[in-house]
Amino acid sequence: MAARIEKGDAMSMVAKTLWLIETRLAAPPSLDELARVAGVSRFHLSRVFAATVGRPPMAYCRARRLTEAARALDLGLSVTEAGLAAGFESPEGFSRAFREEFGRAPSALRAGGGLAALALTTVHSLKDQTMTTLAPPSMETRGPFAVAGLRASYTEETAGEIPALWGAFAPHLAALDGAEPGVAYGVCIHDPETGAMDYMAAAWLAEGAETPNGLETLRVPGGRYAVFTHEGHISEIRRTTRAIFEDWLPRSGETPAGTPDFERYPPSFDPASGTGPVEIWIPLR
Template sequence: MAMDTVRKTLWYIESHLEQPVTLDELAAIAGISRFHLSRSFAQAIGRSVTAHLRGRRLSEAARQLVDGAPDILSVALDAGYGSHEAFSRAFRDQFGRTPDDVRAGADLTSLKLVEPILMPDTPITAIETPEIRAVDGLLLAGLRRFFTYEDRAGIPLLWQRFGPHIDNIPGQIKGDAYGVCLKADGDPTDGFDYLAAVPMRSLNDLPDSLVGVRIPPLTFAVFQHQGHVSNIGATCAAAGEWLASERRMKPGVAVMMVEYYPPQFDPRTGLGGCEVWVPVSD
């Protein structure tokens, strides 16, 4: 139970990293009191909830600075600070260096960053037999980024950054959303590309900040995930074990796994249910 509480809290922090977040909100998402959340989180992670949240925001701010952010105030506001001065104090307390120094040096190696934390994915012990579903080709548009298997805890932040685009893309089919694991360029063994996306009628006239992907018609084994989305990794792990035991892996396809989020899924609470699809041979 404690690990489930921590998992939900970490998911909420990552998926709302650039929005105001209070301890009361986190406790409500976890379904326990502030006291019990703070105690469980510190015991599992080794630092308080507020220290972890602050460290994650300042670490992402440091990345923006090194990437050449045009002005420090905009980075400060994104990190939840109302002034350059308050941000600079917190940044110096966290890293021992000023934001100006980090931006000028364009180097993160001297900073002890607070990275997203990946909780272990334990496969669901009793999973329902999947539905075998033929899916027509999909046109998807969204944000795409490479993740190693170790840093995939950063995926909720990608969704948060994609959020403002949803329902504002010309040609979007509103209601559904998809998270697609794709083979990256060169088919590296240490990671994959993840696409946070929505379905489209056409990929013409996409904003420059988004990428379009065509998914060919495929047959999928479809697994239902009814719990909180922070534990979707357990369903993904169980789907992988089923695929291995049934020997139905489809070779030669770029799509490795799909998360399907129907209209009833609530991205704020992480509830509402979703599906995990894995391509299978016919």
């Protein structure tokens, strides 16, 4: 008899798989890699993922890569550039896959066909409302500091695309690693008027250092912070932030400062598997 799959277990393995796919759009993982990170067999992952998302993991991965390639073509990249950015080894292979997915050649979109006619695959949202049980935070005071990185805007519906930003930022880490070796920052800049959020995948920028080409700089204010630790897989970090803002903060009597909060990824965090502790710093008045 087949083992019964609990809903929470299925959501966890699918979330880990989605995270790895988005992080590796330019260098797509194999089914073996996806199964290893999810902690299950290839067969088990394929069955549960297809039941949850609507297609097997490798087909979903291919569709996401081709969707991002279509967006790149629409922004002006050449067919060769868009294909390479999406992890295809040759323009011919990319063009063939593009036709199979969208029913037209990438050159047709490049010539001005537009995205509206394409059936794009956006990041699958799991609608996970689970909250982590929090350990009490430590209260820390720290000075201001600067980070350099890549920044993009997200909504609740598109937040699943954040791992792709980390994938794009990863090649820049070496240029910033000297200031705080092995440490990265995910900075959240919230707009209270619209509810939108900018997220920045970044690393510490030493005082007086020049910002590397292609990156932007952000200065994070100093002040008093509540510091939590997320212990689970990185795909589940929103469970921890939800518990902080929807449970701990209303009960704590504290008032948020309204400045950026941030995630600090220490050297013990493994970006390849998405495991290891992550600090979440919440600014308070």
